[in-house]
Amino acid sequence: MTVDELRENPLLRESPLPYRLPVFSEIRAEHYLPAFEKAFADHLAEIEAIRNNPEPADFANTAEAMERSGTLLRHVALVFFNISSSDTSEQLQAIETAIAPRLSEHMDAIQLDSKLYERFSQIDTAGLDRESGRLVEKYREEFIRMGAALDDQAKQRLRELNSTLSELSTKFSQDSLANLNSAAVLFDEVAELAGLSSNEIAAAASAAEQTGNLGKYLLTLIQPSAQPALESLHNRQSRRRLHEASISRGQGLTDTRTLDLAVQMATLRAERAQILGFESHADFETSDQTAPSLASINSMLGQFAPAAVKNALAEAAALAEEAGHSIEPWDWSYYSEKVRKSRYDVDLPALKPYFELERVLNDGVFYAANKLYGLSFTERPDLQGYHPDARVWEIHNDDGSGLGLFIGDYYTRDSKNGGAWMNPLVEQSDLFGWQSVVVNNLNIPKPPAGEPTLLSYDEVVTCFHEFGHALHGLFSDVRYPRFSGTEVPRDFVEYPSQVNEMWILWPEIVSNYARHYETGEPLPEETIEKLRAAKLWGEGFATTEYLGAALLDQAWHQLAPGAEPGDPLAFEAAALENAGVSLDLIPPRYRTGYFNHIFAGGYSAGYYAYIWSEVLDAETVEWFKENGGLSRANGDHFRKELLSVGNRIDPLQAFRNFRGRDARIEPLLTRRGLN
Template identity: 40%
Template sequence: MSPNPLLEPPAAHGMQPFADIRPGHYRPALEQAIAEREARVDAIAADPAPPDFANTVEALEFSGTRVQYIHDAFTHQVTAGGEAALTDLEQDIAVLLSRHEGRIVRNRRLVARIDAVHAGRDRITDPQSRALTVHWWRRMRRVGAMLPAEAARELGEVNRELSRECAAYRQTLIEDAHRQALAVPGPDALRGLPADRLAAMAEEAARRGRAAPWHVLPLASSTSQPALVQLRDRDTRRTLFERSLGRGADNEQRAARIARLRARQARILGYPSYAAWATEDQTTGTPKAVEAMFRRLAEPLLHAAHTERRALRARAGHRIRAWDWTHHAAAGPAADGGETGAEGPTADELRAHFELDAVITRGLFHSARLLYGLEFTERHDLTAHHPEARVFQVTDEHAGTVGLFLIDVFSRPGKRGGAWTGILRPQAHTTATRPVVVNTFNLTPPGAGRPCLLDMPEVVTLFHEFGHALHALLSDVRYPAHSAPGVPRDFSEAPAQVHETWAFDEQLLEHYARHHRTGQPLPPDWIKQVSERHSTGGVHLLVEILGAAAVDWSWHTLPDGPDDQGGNADWDAARIEARGAARWGLDTVPEIPPRYRSGYFDHVFHGPYGAGFYAYLWSEIIAANLVEALEKRGGLTRASGEALRTMLAAGGSRAAMTLFHELTGLDQPRIEPFLRRRGLPDVAPSPLSPNRTSP
């Protein structure tokens, strides 16, 4: 039998050997890696020497590197829409890993040794070693390693069931999103969409076996579809919106089961709710702090939304519905005529200046060059986790090779929706590994021979995810557990949100925003308008995000209670969503539904954002404070980059809010910079007080 490539030593560049990996390699490789790790863990637990940092904590940290290496390869391939055989393995892999983690957690001798090292942590002089000790102790405590035996067994059963439900939720969502795509028998109902999008839709129809004149528009992951901005036919907008809203009906009961299982997890671990467990190790610290933020933001957001709704109704001449809002907000007075209105260039005129490759190479990469002195060189000789992903070697002007950056931009069947950043290999000096980072998007393929032209929100998304990638690429820590991002989730979005503010920096726009045919730059007056528009606008998006955070929060603040057979109506999806909206006043703007609803909230019910979606808003408040501090250093300059790089490089080796304080001089984030950044009225001043804990 030929060797399993996943069990061979990694190549010098650090990326998994995807050219040689087949679906059949994953399970045997993972089983062997798990067996090896469990043997090492047993040896650590049975060590007759007194427990210390080196023979217990450090040894445990290094024990799982191969398991993580294999799991990261599998996760990236399956979420990228790989072979069906990979999807078939997903639930088995989840159960295998859940059982493995359970066996480690139940190793009482290991837990006792970690507890002993933690008790004497003040004698560990190296800060990163001390932080790693606290990391493993907290991790063990929070997953139930210190529970009595009976409670630990119950928790293990809950965890296994939860793994199965989360995997099934994702698979159901993929299948339903594919079925719900909008099919239109001809282009007349699609007036307003640019020619390249129409061509892509015709090709998508052909792939699905529908001949001309059929067009098929796949659904984006969010409730509000990007095409609603441009579609002029109101009936088409309504149909598209209702298809989006109707996704995941079969997942609503599964969402309830997932939330119930999480509530049970929290109860077993001694917390009143899953939200209390989830926020404990975040910068917010408690559910109370999150809810204070919700209250503080709701009033200015709703004030702005009500004002904008009145203006849009006057502009449109009819009542604004959910499928109308973004169309009229974006198009201005010329919504139906397609001509440039008083508010500036049309969306199509702007798109012509934002061609995908130019945005990547002359926008993203140039911003990294200006800030950090990084260079990106494409490596055509390296095979990524999917054939359509591109690989770039990243070098530093002083330090040489930094790592690899991968980017996978287009949607495809089976690919997880949305945009995200993943880590194929974490940076760590002790393991001599450089970072391998992946940015994934779901842009509509433009069709053969056509340029891919981007809307403004798509440009922002590229810069946002690139900010996450830079965080990981600039990591400079000793241990994999601290590798950047490696920070609390409600802080991790902040660096990405800082970087997205530079997408429409006037200096950078002049460099990369050029007409895809003529090469002419954006006219100076357009640059100014675009820069100003995207430094403030977006009340619709903010209300969407607050609505989604409220849905997430409503599910995960429920305590463990009677099972479904008890007739507990609290676990009904419609009731949960309505309760979340009403609590924060969002039911007064029903025209802006949550960005995600229970049936298609992949971030929360499959991804890692359960009781944590609020982080997008909390992090943006942090980011707005960081941006104002960086503007004092010149904005998009090397001085700003060096200050920001110091914060990014620390990853999880230091407390996030300590890093925030060192860059801004503030003890806690203030909401006023966020309100200024978004052009919102300051109608209810109050302080925000994150929990500042140190490792």
């Protein structure tokens, strides 16, 4: 690429927009590869200058220099991988396929560099401030953990393994998205969708029309096994079709067989762990988490499983009694809602008119953040997101100072990965004077133009949950990019997001946002009380479904090096049976063939993190209740001691600073009905 072409590449120019928001209107697919090439070259040159510096290693010329290096690469990667997960295309997928192994090789060149590691070993940390000392410590740990002290032969094999695993992960992600889209279920007659709301039927008709099936109805899928429409569909055969389409993804019957990719990745990860000195990939992954050991994780999951299954079986009996016949997996959600209604007089599908997206966001999610932290939100239609559905808000502190930008991308589309997530586009750092720009992605079916977006109760929960991640990123107050925002151990990162869910039914919050979209009538207080009373109903299913996925993850990643898992479906069945969570009525939240968290994301051997973090979350909810609940003083304390510190201090110490002691498991056991 010529100098002029490089100069015209918007990814290589400093953004003139507020908070360094990328200029999405100018970025095209052809800009990414040249930007990556320049970013790779610049970063390697910066690393060479550090490793070959003739001056003795010190904090400024080695550790801080490392933090200043690679900023262009980080910028390009954050933009690209946000787009490739949120609004991909064949061209972007081809770039991702080419770039993923290059990134792996690039990072190996740095992390396996013995000379670079030696410089860090020579830094005198005496007199450094706490954050700077921790930075040096973390770099040293990472060099050892990733193999910098190994011999050349071992390093070469690590490079090969890392490159291959990167390629396989990218392929799993892309194939899983294709499988998710192809698994959508097409219905010929509207009668087959009896039980869905008029808005949901209209959305299904619109989705069918977009795929060339005018006059028919398409139910698209979300990433987990359980599909929301199963709660409402009266037609049992319709429920069965939707359920079986969901749980058979990746088996190669009508789609791409992602199961084989999972087997390859699990066995290669086991080999890599052995080279690095660990007994399994799970041991390797646990080595830099807050969990003290793999044994402690196994113990916790094992402790929960019997009680969860016992509760689930009791629920199954109640469902069969309600149905008047034995139930199948596709019946569970449908009759669970009927039992919820008969026992607690709560009909969740009927509540959707009270959960309209704009009110949930502005009068719920944002309102809670205002009451707790003094934040104000101003939508910025003058700032363009990466897709027409991606909306931009500027956030200010109560003193008027700018905090950062929040991008909300709420609707599902074929070009977007399933599920929900948060990711940064710009990470806060005092070293560079940067503030945060963060994105929330959900997958809510988009209604026809002019129709309201009515959410299920679960989608309301997801809105609050993902914004908890956003707050963790936005509130970051650290010097070094390595410690910014959500750059914390994986088994800690879900904690702030789970805490934010507590405000969903908090009296002052729910009365503000839960209002009928046509009449403005508030959700009746007696209904809210019934929702609170019904919270334990379904916990047997929810905990068993979750544990099935968490224990399946551990089974794949506690494989011994050289072990052959054999047929992946047989392996999956045996793993669930051995863990005591094999219930035909409750498939794992994610089965192997579409378990993106562990085969295409950062949660390999780490799906346990959700319930591990929930121990801290349940304790935090107790603290808020003990100290007066929704107040600025409480919000400011949580922000100061925990949400703002990123990873600049040990996360569990941050929790102690907030709570005043270590967490106890009892509040979680009570919440989930496991005690």
